[in-house]
Amino acid sequence: MHHTDFSSLKLDSALIGNLASLGYQAMTPVQAQSLPPILEGKDIIAQAKTGSGKTAAFGLGLLEKLDVKRFRVQSLVLCPTRELADQVAKEIRKLARAVHNIKVLTLCGGVPFGPQVGSLEHGAHIVVGTPGRIEDHLRKNTLNLDNLNILVLDEADRMLDMGFQVTLDAIIERMPSQRQTLLFSATYPDQIQFIAKRIMIDPVKVQVESTHDSSSIEQHFYRFDGGEQRITALRLLLLSYRPGSTLVFCNTKRETEEVADALCGHGFSALALHGDLEQKSRDQILVKFANKSASILVATDVAARGLDIDALDAVINYQISRECEVHLHRIGRTGRAGSKGIACTLYSEKEAYKVSKLSEFLGQNIEPEPLPPSSLLDSHTYKPPMATLQIDGGKKQKVRPGDILGALTGEDGISGQEVGKIHIFANCAYVAVRRDAANCAFKKLANGKLKGRTFRARRV
Numbered sequence: 001m002h003h004t005d006f007s008s009l010k011l012d013s014a015l016i017g018n019l020a021s022l023g024y025q026a027m028t029p030v031q032a033q034s035l036p037p038i039l040e041g042k043d044i045i046a047q048a049k050t051g052s053g054k055t056a057a058f059g060l061g062l063l064e065k066l067d068v069k070r071f072r073v074q075s076l077v078l079c080p081t082r083e084l085a086d087q088v089a090k091e092i093r094k095l096a097r098a099v100h101n102i103k104v105l106t107l108c109g110g111v112p113f114g115p116q117v118g119s120l121e122h123g124a125h126i127v128v129g130t131p132g133r134i135e136d137h138l139r140k141n142t143l144n145l146d147n148l149n150i151l152v153l154d155e156a157d158r159m160l161d162m163g164f165q166v167t168l169d170a171i172i173e174r175m176p177s178q179r180q181t182l183l184f185s186a187t188y189p190d191q192i193q194f195i196a197k198r199i200m201i202d203p204v205k206v207q208v209e210s211t212h213d214s215s216s217i218e219q220h221f222y223r224f225d226g227g228e229q230r231i232t233a234l235r236l237l238l239l240s241y242r243p244g245s246t247l248v249f250c251n252t253k254r255e256t257e258e259v260a261d262a263l264c265g266h267g268f269s270a271l272a273l274h275g276d277l278e279q280k281s282r283d284q285i286l287v288k289f290a291n292k293s294a295s296i297l298v299a300t301d302v303a304a305r306g307l308d309i310d311a312l313d314a315v316i317n318y319q320i321s322r323e324c325e326v327h328l329h330r331i332g333r334t335g336r337a338g339s340k341g342i343a344c345t346l347y348s349e350k351e352a353y354k355v356s357k358l359s360e361f362l363g364q365n366i367e368p369e370p371l372p373p374s375s376l377l378d379s380h381t382y383k384p385p386m387a388t389l390q391i392d393g394g395k396k397q398k399v400r401p402g403d404i405l406g407a408l409t410g411e412d413g414i415s416g417q418e419v420g421k422i423h424i425f426a427n428c429a430y431v432a433v434r435r436d437a438a439n440c441a442f443k444k445l446a447n448g449k450l451k452g453r454t455f456r457a458r459r460v
Contacts, residue, residue, distance in 0.1 A: 004032050010039055011064055018098035028053035029208045037204040038182060039064060045183045045196055046206040054184045055091045058152045061182065062126055063096050065150060071103075071123040072147035078131055078171070080158040081416030082108040082409060088154060089128040102126070107143070109133040109406030110413070117142045131159060131167040132402015138174045145175040156185040156192055163401040163422040165191070172199055217331055217341045221355065223368040224348060231262050233346050233371055234318060238268065238296070240372035241342055242382050243313035245289070248298045249330050251319045259318060260298040267381035270296040273303045283425060284390075284460065291421040291432030293386040301326055304333075317345040320354045324361035386420050387438035389445060391429045393455040399424060403450045404431050413444045430460070 004026040006019050027035065030048040037044050038061035048054045062075040077092075079085040089106045096102045107116055107129035113136070120142050127134070127143070137143035151172070153159065159168065181200050185192050188207075196203055224233045238246065250256045253274035260272035271285045271294045288294040301321065312334045321327045327345075334341025347355055347368075359366040393399040401422040408431070409416050418441075420432030433441040438459060445457035 009035055009060075011060060012099070014098040015060060015063060015095070018095065022094060024056070030054050030206065031057045033206040033208070034058075034182075034204075035060060037206075038180075041065075041180055043181045043183075043200040043203040044206055045185070045188075045192070045200070045203045046208075047185055047188050048206070048208045052208060054154070055088050056095060058154070058182050058184065059088075059092045059095045062092065062150055062152070063099065063102070065180075066099075066102065066125055068099065068101055068125065070147065071125070073124055073127050073143070073145060074147055075126045075150040075152070076134070076145065076148055076171075076175070077126070077128040077152040077154055078134065078159065078168070079128065079154045080130065080162055080164070081405070081419070082110055082130060083416045084155060085128050085130055092126060092128065104128065107133050107137060109136075109402055110409040130402065130405070131164040131171060132400060132406060135167050135170050135400075135402065138171060148175045148179055150180045150182065151175060153181070153183045153185075156183050156195070157187045157189060160189075160191045160195070161421045162405070162419075163424050165195070167400060167402060168195070217334060217343050219331065220342070220344045221366050221368050222344065222346050222371050223352070224346060224371060230318065230346060230348070231259065232374075232377070234259070234316065235263070235266055235268075236372045236374065236376055237316060237344050237346075238263075239376040239379055239381070241314060241344075243342065244295060244385070245292060245312050246296045246314045246316060247304065247312055247330075247333060248296060248316045248318050249304070249321065250298060250300060251322065253300055253303075255318070256298045256300055256303075260296075263296060263298070268296055269294045269384050270298055273297055273299040275300065275303055277303075283423075284430070287421075287423045287430045288388050288460065291386055291388060291423075291430070293384050293388040293432055293435075295382065295384045301330070312341065314342040314344065317343075320345060320347050320351055320358065324358055327358060327361075383435065385435060386432040387435045388460050389431050389433060389438070389442055389457055390460045391431070391445060391450070391455050391457050392427070393450060393453070394425045394427045394429050396426050397451075397453075397455070399429055399450055399455070404429060404445075407448050407450050408433070408441055408444055410444070410448070414441050 105124035331343035
């Protein structure tokens with residue numbers, strides 16, 4: 001018997017028979033690595049993307065542990081969007097086909113609350129939902145989690161991106177501490193590690209993708225002639241690689257402004273980040289860059305400290321850093337979570353001595369490459385995929401990510417897949433939406449209500 005066969009697992013024979021009828025031949029890597037510890041009752045953190053088979057991994061775990069005769073909520077699956085929750089519930093129902101009388105209930109925002117209360121009164125074994133709506137039901141005592149034995153956080157990184165940390169904490173407080181917790185995430189940022197330490201017990205780590213290492217970063221060095229060509233060289237690199245998210249490093253505050261202004265003048269979407277900015281401006285700039293509604297962030301090393309942005313496609317050193325250690329720190333911001341990263345460094349003939357010093361420090365020979373052809377300067381620049389909407393209501397007005405998501409995805413709204421990161425501040429909130437859905441999203445916020453109130457919205 002092969003170890004990737006579902007029959008090699010301690011699964012109910014009805015579940016195994018159903019898997020065969022569904023055409024499940026062998027376990028995917030995430031299933032093969034995560035199902036054995038899940039079935040042993042261990043907490044797990046699995047790093048796996050959509051399409052990896054993760055839903056079947058935790059779905060089979062829930063169904064194997066389920067006591068059908070106990071008509072209580074025994075498992076809760078939390079998802080960032082209504083679309084994902086619907087998809088997960090559908091998959092679990094498919095996996096449960098061979099087991100009679102299992103009730104899977106979906107609880108998401110953007111739909112009337114009353115019918116959900118009625119469904120809950122009739123009971124359910126497994127609840128799949130979005131954090132905002134689940135918290136609403138708990139607050140109104142229409143959902144009881146006293147008998148819960150498994151919690152699943154699906155696409156946990158996306159839930160944290162959308163600002164659901166406080167909501168997740170409130171939900172977790174209402175469930176037994178003696179439970180199994182399964183956390184699935186495409187990336188593994190610090191926030192995930194932090195939440196795992198607080199809510200999990202000795203979790204088993206399952207990693208399907210390779211992690212960040214030096215081989216995941218392509219380093220390129222470009223020497224140019226003359227002072228004025230530096231900005232042209234930068235434009236050529238951006239037009240050649242067309243990275244979705246680029247961090248450009250300058251050595252002084254003044255240069256960050258000059259470079260960002262020059263790039264904007266040539267049609268790029270660029271922002272400058274330096275130490276002289278007020279906190280509100282800094283917050284807005286970081287929000288726009290992190291949520292992909294600005295493609296390029298031009299920053300000094302000091303301003304970029306503590307910057308935690310996943311999926312950074314490229315780092316460009318507009319100037320070589322003054323210290324070799326700083327160079328390593330700069331380029332290490334790209335190529336994370338198994339993705340490939342590009343690190344480009346520009347230098348003039350006068351700075352060649354710095355490259356020699358860096359070559360010695362890195363222990364590798366550095367050969368300059370020719371810049372991309374100047375004919376690229378005639379090509380179109382690229383636009384970021386997202387747009388940012390600001391809402392004049394935040395934590396002090398009790399605005400939550402779930403309220404914003406519900407307002408956007410309600411009747412005649414946009415889909416949850418078109419909503420990106422949500423950031424909530426004291427008196428305002430920012431939400432990223434797909435650029436082509438921005439007008440519809442703006443109308444929904446401007447003409448609709450959040451928490452029964454009208455808040456002013458604008459595009460930033």
